[in-house]
Amino acid sequence: xxxxxLADGRAARWILIALAVSFLILFLVLPLLAVFTEAxxxxxxxxxxxxxDPDTWAAIELTLLVAAIAVPLNxxxxxxxxxxxxxxxxxxxxxxxxxxxxxxxxSPVVSGLVYVLLFGAKGLLGPLLDDWDFKVIFAVPGVxxxxxxxxxxxxxxxxxxxxxxxxxxxxxAALTLGASGFQTFVTVTLPNVSWAxxxxxxxxxxxxxxxFGAVSVVSGHIRGLTNTMPLHVEILxxxxxxxxxxxxxxxxxxxxxVTLGAKSLLEWRHGDALARVHRH
Amino acid sequence: MAxxxxxxxxxxxxTGTSAVIDLxxxxxxxxxxxxxxxxxSGKTTFLRLVAGLETPGSGRILFGxxxxxxxxxxDRRVGFVFQHYALFRHLTVxxxxxxxxxxxxxxxxxxxxxxxxxxxxxxxxxxLPGLGRRYPRxxxxxxxxxxxxxxxxxxxxRVLLLDEPFGALDAKVRRDLRRWLREIHDRTGHTTLxxxxxxxxxxxxxxxxxxxxxxxxxxxxxxxxxxxxxxxxFVAGFVGEAVRLPVDAKGGWIRLGPHALVTPNDDVSxxxxxxxxxxxxxxxxxxxxxxxARVVAVRRTGPARRAELALADxxxxxxxxxxxxxxxxxxxxxxxTLSTVRLFTSR
Numbered sequence: 175x176x177x178x179x180l181a182d183g184r185a186a187r188w189i190l191i192a193l194a195v196s197f198l199i200l201f202l203v204l205p206l207l208a209v210f211t212e213a214x215x216x217x218x219x220x221x222x223x224x225x226x227d228p229d230t231w232a233a234i235e236l237t238l239l240v241a242a243i244a245v246p247l248n249x250x251x252x253x254x255x256x257x258x259x260x261x262x263x264x265x266x267x268x269x270x271x272x273x274x275x276x277x278x279x280x281s282p283v284v285s286g287l288v289y290v291l292l293f294g295a296k297g298l299l300g301p302l303l304d305d306w307d308f309k310v311i312f313a314v315p316g317v318x319x320x321x322x323x324x325x326x327x328x329x330x331x332x333x334x335x336x337x338x339x340x341x342x343x344x345x346x347a348a349l350t351l352g353a354s355g356f357q358t359f360v361t362v363t364l365p366n367v368s369w370a371x372x373x374x375x376x377x378x379x380x381x382x383x384x385x386f387g388a389v390s391v392v393s394g395h396i397r398g399l400t401n402t403m404p405l406h407v408e409i410l411x412x413x414x415x416x417x418x419x420x421x422x423x424x425x426x427x428x429x430x431x432v433t434l435g436a437k438s439l440l441e442w443r444h445g446d447a448l449a450r451v452h453r454h
Numbered sequence: 455m456a457x458x459x460x461x462x463x464x465x466x467x468x469t470g471t472s473a474v475i476d477l478x479x480x481x482x483x484x485x486x487x488x489x490x491x492x493x494x495s496g497k498t499t500f501l502r503l504v505a506g507l508e509t510p511g512s513g514r515i516l517f518g519x520x521x522x523x524x525x526x527x528x529d530r531r532v533g534f535v536f537q538h539y540a541l542f543r544h545l546t547v548x549x550x551x552x553x554x555x556x557x558x559x560x561x562x563x564x565x566x567x568x569x570x571x572x573x574x575x576x577x578x579x580x581x582l583p584g585l586g587r588r589y590p591r592x593x594x595x596x597x598x599x600x601x602x603x604x605x606x607x608x609x610x611x612r613v614l615l616l617d618e619p620f621g622a623l624d625a626k627v628r629r630d631l632r633r634w635l636r637e638i639h640d641r642t643g644h645t646t647l648x649x650x651x652x653x654x655x656x657x658x659x660x661x662x663x664x665x666x667x668x669x670x671x672x673x674x675x676x677x678x679x680x681x682x683x684x685x686x687x688f689v690a691g692f693v694g695e696a697v698r699l700p701v702d703a704k705g706g707w708i709r710l711g712p713h714a715l716v717t718p719n720d721d722v723s724x725x726x727x728x729x730x731x732x733x734x735x736x737x738x739x740x741x742x743x744x745x746x747a748r749v750v751a752v753r754r755t756g757p758a759r760r761a762e763l764a765l766a767d768x769x770x771x772x773x774x775x776x777x778x779x780x781x782x783x784x785x786x787x788x789x790x791t792l793s794t795v796r797l798f799t800s801r
Contacts, residue, residue: 343536343538343540344540344542346507346527346534346536346540347534347536347540347541347542347602347605348542348553348557349507349527349528350505350506350507350527350528350530350532350533350534350606351553351554351557351605351606351608351609352528352531352554352557352558352609353528353553353554353557354528354557357557361542361553361557362542365542365544366543366544368544
C-alpha cells in the first residue's frame with residue numbers, strides 16, 4: 175500500500191507535515207523557549223535572585239495551597255457527580271450535566287465577578303460575612319472558591335463518558351456476590367476508572383495552578399497575601415522586572431511541562447483505557 | 455415437593471410502561487427452567503426481580519418458605535450471570551472467582567487457604583484449570599462466561615440466575631456451552647433460571663420452559679408440552695417456526711382457501727388461525743390425496759432441504775422439510791398432507 179495508492183500524494187504529504195511542524199514551532203515551541211531564555215537573559219544568578227523575593231515565595235506557596243485544596247475537593251465532587259450521572263436515573267440529570275459544563279462555557283472573569291457580587295462588601299452575603307468578620311473577596315478563601323469553580327468540570331468530564339460506557343453490570347455483579355455498596359464502590363467502580371481519574375486530576379491541577387482570570391477578579395492583588403503565581407507574573411511584568419516575571423513564568427511553564435509529561439506517560443502506558451474516554 | 459422459588463402477583467413498571475404484569479410462577483428445587491420470549495417480553499425484568507436488582511411494584515417473591523421480597527440483593531444469595539460477563543477487569547480470573555468470598559465480613563470469611571482450594575475446584579469444574587492468573591481480557595468470550603459462572607457458584611447460591619448467558623457468543627461456542635451448562639447443572643443440582651430468546655436453546659436445555667409475552671407468562675411446561683400442546687395462539691406462533699394461516703372452521707372441517715381439511719377439534723367454529731410448522735407437512739403418498747401446493751423456492755438447510763410452498767393464492771407461504779434426495783424445483787406442484795392441526799379461534 176505504501177507504494178500504491180498513497181505514493182502519488184508524497185509531495186502533498188511532505189507539504190502538510192512541514193506546515194504542521196512550522197506552525198508548532200512558531201506558536202508553541204518558540205514562545206516556550208522565549209520564556210526560558212528571557213528568564214536566563216541576565217545569567218543563572220539573576221534567575222535565582224528573582225526567587226529571593228519573599229513576595230514571590232508567598233505567591234508560590236499560595237498557588238500550591240490553592241491547588242492542594244481545589245484539586246482534592248474537585249476530585250470528590252467530580253467523582254460523586256460522575257457516579258450519580260453515569261449509574262443512576264433521576265429527574266434533573268441533564269440539568270446537572272449542563273451545570274457541570276457551565277464553568278467551561280462562561281468567561282473566567284465572569285465567574286470571578288459572580289463571587290464578588292455574592293461575597294463582596296456590597297454583595298448579597300457581604301453584610302452577613304462582615305458580621306462574622308470573615309473575608310472572602312480580596313482574601314485567600316475567594317481565590318480558593320474561584321479556582322474550584324473554574325476547575326470543576328475537568329475531573330467529572332473525564333469520568334462521565336467512561337462510567338456511562340462501563341454501565342452498571344460490574345457493580346450489580348459485585349452486589350449479587352454479597353459486597354456492600356461501599357465495598358462495591360471501592361473494589362469495582364474506583365479501579366474501573368482509576369486511570370481516567372488520574373488523568374482528570376492532572377488536567378485539573380494544571381488549570382488550578384495556571385488560572386488567571388477568575389482569580390484576578392477576586393484576589394485584589396495584595397502582594398505576599400493574595401497573589402498566586404500567574405498574578406505575580408503580571409505584577410512583575412508591569413513593573414518592568416522582566417527577569418523576575420519570566421523566572422516565575424518559567425516555573426509555571428515547567429509545572430505545565432511536567433504535567434504534560436505525566437499525561438503522555440499515562441497515555442502511552444494506558445492508551446486503550448484513555449482512548450475509550452476520548453472517543454467522544 | 456417443596457417449591458424453591460415462587461412469584462405471587464408480581465408487577466413492575468418503568469416510567470409508565472409495564473414490564474411485568476401480575477406474574478405467578480413456581481420453580482421446583484433443582485430444576486433448570488428457561489424463561490423464553492421475544493425481547494421486551496419482561497423475562498429479564500422478572501429475573502432481575504428474583505435477584506433483587508429491581509424492586510417490584512407489587513407482589514411477592516418467596517425463596518422456599520421465606521419471603522424474600524424485602525431482602526436486599528446481598529442477602530438473597532443468588533448467583534447471577536450477565537450476558538456480557540461483567541467480570542472485574544482489574545482482577546485475575548482467580549481473584550474474580552474469590553471475590554464473593556473475600557468481601558464477606560471477617561468472621562464469615564473462609565481462611566485464605568480454603569478460598570484458594572475452592573477457586574481451584576471451581577476452575578476444574580468449569581474446565582479452565584491453570585488459568586487462574588490470567589486477566590479476563592486474555593480469555594475468549596466462552597471462557598469468560600465460564601469464569602462468570604464459576605464466580606457465581608463460589609458463593610454457594612440458593613438459586614442460579616443466568617441472563618442470556620450465551621447471547622454474546624457465536625453459534626458453535628453457544629452449542630458447546632449449552633451442553634456444558636446442562637452437565638454442570640446435573641452435577642451441582644442448583645435451581646437454575648435462565649433467560650433466552652433462542653427457542654432452540656430453551657427447548658433443548660431446560661427441564662421446563664416458561665414462555666413470556668408482554669409481561670405475562672403464556673404457558674409453563676416441559677419442552678414436549680410447549681411444542682406439542684401450545685396453550686395459546688402466541689405460543690403456537692412463537693415456537694417451532696410456525697406460519698399462521700387464516701381459515702374458516704365449521705363442524706370438524708376447516709376451509710383453507712379452496713381446500714377443505716378434517717380437524718379433530720370440532721369445538722372451534724368460525725374464523726380461526728391455523729399454525730403450520732415445517733415438520734407438520736409431508737409429501738402425500740398418493741398425489742390425489744394431498745393439497746396441491748406450488749413450490750415457490752427451494753433451499754438447503756443443513757442435512758435437509760426446505761421448500762417454500764404456496765397452498766393457495768393470497769395465503770402466506772409455508773415451509774416443508776424434504777429429504778435431500780427428493781428433487782423438486784421452483785414452479786412444481788407438490789401434493790402435501792398436514793399431519794398435525796393446530797387451530798385457535800381468531801380473537
